Amino acid sequence: PELASVRSKELADELGYFTENTEVQVLQDSKSIEVRNVGIDKGMAAKLLLSEKTFDFVLAVGDDLADEELFKVLPEKSYSIKVGLSKSYAKFNLKNHRDVIQLLTDLTKTVNVP
Numbered sequence: 019p020e021l022a023s024v025r026s027k028e029l030a031d032e033l034g035y036f037t038e039n040t041e042v043q044v045l046q047d048s049k050s051i052e053v054r055n056v057g058i059d060k061g062m063a064a065k066l067l068l069s070e071k072t073f074d075f076v077l078a079v080g081d082d083l084a085d086e087e088l089f090k091v092l093p094e095k096s097y098s099i100k101v102g103l104s105k106s107y108a109k110f111n112l113k114n115h116r117d118v119i120q121l122l123t124d125l126t127k128t129v130n131v132p
Contacts, residue, residue: 026051047082061087068093079118080108 030046033053037044045052060080068076068091076096078088089098089107100106101118112118 045084047084050082050084052084059087060084061089061091064088065091078108079112081115 026046030044030051033044033051037053041056042053043056045054064078076092077099078085078092078096079099079101080086080088081101085100086107089100092098097110098108099110099112099118099121100108101112101115103111103113112121
């Protein structure tokens with residue numbers, strides 16, 4: 019884990035160097051490195067998708083900083099879940115990925131599809 023953390027930081031630094039004069043940004047979180055166009059995030063993508071179609075059920079689950087932009091823009095009647103117990107824009111928290119799997123399993127048992 020320590021070596022992975024060092025290598026991850028090195029990779030993020032190198033990506034930052036190669037993209038510093040471009041419209042691309044490099045974001046490093048505790049478990050990921052995200053490379054994206056400046057100004058584009060999960061929240062923007064969700065807004066676009068939600069403006070084009072009506073959904074009966076919206077569930078967003080995430081565990082890192084990039085997911086917070088998504089949680090912020092979701093409609094009031096949607097369900098948002100932060101994996102982990104840190105502060106979040108999500109409405110709910112689950113402790114870990116095993117809890118997410120259990121929730122999804124339980125949901126599939128209660129849904130009646132015609």
